[in-house]
Amino acid sequence: MAKSDDCVHILQGLLVFGNVVIGMCGIALTAECIYFVSNPHGLYPLLEATENSDIYAAAWIGIFVGLALFALSILGIIGVIKASRTLLLVYIILMLITFAFEMASCITAATHQDSLTPGFFLKQMLERYQKSEPANNSDSEVTKTWDELMLQNHCCGVLGPSDWQEYTSAFRLTHSDADYPWPRTCCVLDTRGLPVNLDGCKLGVPGYYNSNGCYDAISGQTSTHAWGVAWFGFAILCWAFCVLLGTMFYWSGIEY
Amino acid sequence: QLRYRPVLTQDPPLEGQTTASTFVLDQPRCVFEGYGNAVIWLVVALEQATSTFNNTAGPGTAETAFQDFPDPVRAYMTLNATLGSYPCPKPAGDITVLRVGSETSCTRDATRPTCNGPLPGPGPYKVKFLALEGSVPVAETAWSVPIALRTAKPPSKISTSNGHSADMIAITTILSILFAILLAGLVAMLFFWGSDCGGSSTFSKPESVTVRRYNTHHVYDQPAARL
Numbered sequence: 442m443a444k445s446d447d448c449v450h451i452l453q454g455l456l457v458f459g460n461v462v463i464g465m466c467g468i469a470l471t472a473e474c475i476y477f478v479s480n481p482h483g484l485y486p487l488l489e490a491t492e493n494s495d496i497y498a499a500a501w502i503g504i505f506v507g508l509a510l511f512a513l514s515i516l517g518i519i520g521v522i523k524a525s526r527t528l529l530l531v532y533i534i535l536m537l538i539t540f541a542f543e544m545a546s547c548i549t550a551a552t553h554q555d556s557l558t559p560g561f562f563l564k565q566m567l568e569r570y571q572k573s574e575p576a577n578n579s580d581s582e583v584t585k586t587w588d589e590l591m592l593q594n595h596c597c598g599v600l601g602p603s604d605w606q607e608y609t610s611a612f613r614l615t616h617s618d619a620d621y622p623w624p625r626t627c628c629v630l631d632t633r634g635l636p637v638n639l640d641g642c643k644l645g646v647p648g649y650y651n652s653n654g655c656y657d658a659i660s661g662q663t664s665t666h667a668w669g670v671a672w673f674g675f676a677i678l679c680w681a682f683c684v685l686l687g688t689m690f691y692w693s694g695i696e697y
Numbered sequence: 698q699l700r701y702r703p704v705l706t707q708d709p710p711l712e713g714q715t716t717a718s719t720f721v722l723d724q725p726r727c728v729f730e731g732y733g734n735a736v737i738w739l740v741v742a743l744e745q746a747t748s749t750f751n752n753t754a755g756p757g758t759a760e761t762a763f764q765d766f767p768d769p770v771r772a773y774m775t776l777n778a779t780l781g782s783y784p785c786p787k788p789a790g791d792i793t794v795l796r797v798g799s800e801t802s803c804t805r806d807a808t809r810p811t812c813n814g815p816l817p818g819p820g821p822y823k824v825k826f827l828a829l830e831g832s833v834p835v836a837e838t839a840w841s842v843p844i845a846l847r848t849a850k851p852p853s854k855i856s857t858s859n860g861h862s863a864d865m866i867a868i869t870t871i872l873s874i875l876f877a878i879l880l881a882g883l884v885a886m887l888f889f890w891g892s893d894c895g896g897s898s899t900f901s902k903p904e905s906v907t908v909r910r911y912n913t914h915h916v917y918d919q920p921a922a923r924l
């Protein structure tokens with residue numbers, strides 16, 4: 442009997458520990474998602490323009506899942522210590538529901554990240570950048586975002602300045618190819634915002650224009666956020682899986 | 698007839714060597730030595746029109762006006778310069794190029810037939826340099842190889858789907874499997890609620906009183922025995 446008592450105590454201790462970790466991770470997940478929702482990165486206008494902001498849905502779900510995990514972990518600790526069958530049954534069922542929601546959030550974040558291909562940004566840039574009659578506010582936001590992006594990161598286009606040559610664009614409709622092979626923001630600018638050497642920029646002389654594409658800068662920003670939500674949620678779920686299995690085993694062993 | 702053949706600028710490598718309506722040639726340095734009195738013109742012609750071009754056609758006339766290119770004018774003359782603009786030898790480090798198509802202000806100005814305007818189509822075009830003294834051609838270079846300009850595709854042709862990354866597939870599969878296991882566990886738990894399947898490993902609750910069982914037997918048996 443002593444040995445099985447010890448086993449019981451060890452199992453109870455492990456489950457309490459597991460629930461404490463889940464509670465803390467729930468708080469961390471809530472904090473991370475609140476930070477992400479309230480402080481979107483500068484590329485949000487680009488995502489919003491194409492209604493491709495699923496990552497924000499995933500973050501909102503993450504906030505509520507985090508709070509639910511915290512509350513349920515407390516319920517779980519009480520249930521384990523009191524060895525109450527009903528409490529633990531409620532705990533297991535609610536945890537499974539939370540598990541399902543968090544699973545949806547992780548998969549949404551991962552899928553969304555996959556959809557941000559260079560082609561996606563390229564198409565949007567060509568169709569909306571410097572559109573002459575902006576259909577709504579989001580087009581001018583897209584133009585402003587791209588200008589800031591190209592100025593801050595010293596880059597041009599998505600894959601390079603040749604994006605503007607290989608494809609027709611809204612920009613091309615209002616700016617002739619001979620005068621503007623690529624937008625002026627692709628040129629190396631001086632402190633007053635004017636090209637250092639306009640002819641050099643139009644010719645494409647190395648040193649007077651930005652030859653690299655902006656995709657690296659874009660994907661760096663978006664992937665940090667997406668993987669923060671997706672992989673952290675995945676880690677929490679794996680841990681919760683172990684704790685839930687242990688709880689089910691414990692539950693089946695409680696005498697009623 | 699000089700041996701030189703005009704070429705697109707290779708050094709330094711230029712991003713805008715050919716665009717949709719312009720291209721960049723090397724200046725003809727050290728080519729027209731000895732023709733100090735001549736004016737050197739650039740002749741731009743459609744590829745099929747090179748054999749029919751007449752060197753005596755004057756620049757700035759209706760037959761060579763840029764504004765009527767490519768139809769009916771099949772070759773136009775532009776970018777005139779004297780030998781002084783092309784000093785020889787070329788100083789190292791200088792970028793000496795001619796950008797064909799850079800003047801956009803005179804594209805429709807009929808008073809500027811020698812306009813260096815943007816080319817109207819992707820070509821292909823051939824060019825050569827022609828030196829004129831007065832109106833007499835004194836030297837010419839060979840025709841260049843055909844120069845084709847870039848054509849732009851519509852953005853609707855860009856494919857925006859990239860399939861699914863390995864990460865996303867891993868997350869989905871693993872989470873689905875874990876969830877399925879948990880659901881199976883829950884079903885097993887509820888199914889075996891009624892039965893005493895885990896009998897050997899039951900453990901007692903902190904305040905459970907096993908004595909209760911004995912009391913049940915005794916309490917019910919004794920009154921029956923008395924009666």
